[in-house]
Amino acid sequence: MSPQPPPSSLLVGAYRACEGLPVVGGLFLRGRTEAQAVLSLIVGAVIDELDLATIVRERLDGETIDAVVARIDLVALANQVIDGVDLPGMIRESAAAAVAEVLAGMRIQGYGDDAVSGFVDRIRNRRQGFRDRPR
Structure with missing residues (x-):
């Protein structure tokens, strides 16, 4: 029986604690920043490859989509957009x-x-x- 990995929140806490170390903390901080940049690029590339409209059409029927659209307050949405401009x-x-x-x-x-x-x-x-x- 293999040992269970620690929960991710414990790992994140330990990593952030290492970032505060006086000598090597900067390396941990830079590593996290670089990892976030790489993950951002990967997620962006994956999203660019996805056809979200097709995924929604495949997973939801027309009635469900119509029901969701009917629940949207279009006047409030339009006012919010106009207020933002x-x-x-x-x-x-x-x-x-x-x-x-x-x-x-x-x-x-x-x-x-x-x-x-x-x-x-x-x-x-x-x-x-x-x-x-x-x-």
Whole structure:
């Protein structure tokens, strides 16, 4: 008969106690951090390979899925999503971008208007500032 392994909480407690040791604690801490990073990559790769929609369809019938969806308070869910979105901030940012684009277009058009005006003034032999005088 093989000995029973200790419960995982006991092992976790012992490992965390070793992390607090003065000389080797840093090695245990770094080992845990590296193990978490590797496990995170492995779990991410497994989740990427899973087709969760197919798994749900295989394990649950349509009536069960409909019952679960019917129990969801869609209005509360929508309100929660809307509350999480900074709508005034988004409007401010988009309006500021639109205004900046319009102003840039007006400046460019103004440069073109000035160039055409100057060209016409030279052709007609008008002195500079002809357009600036009161009419």
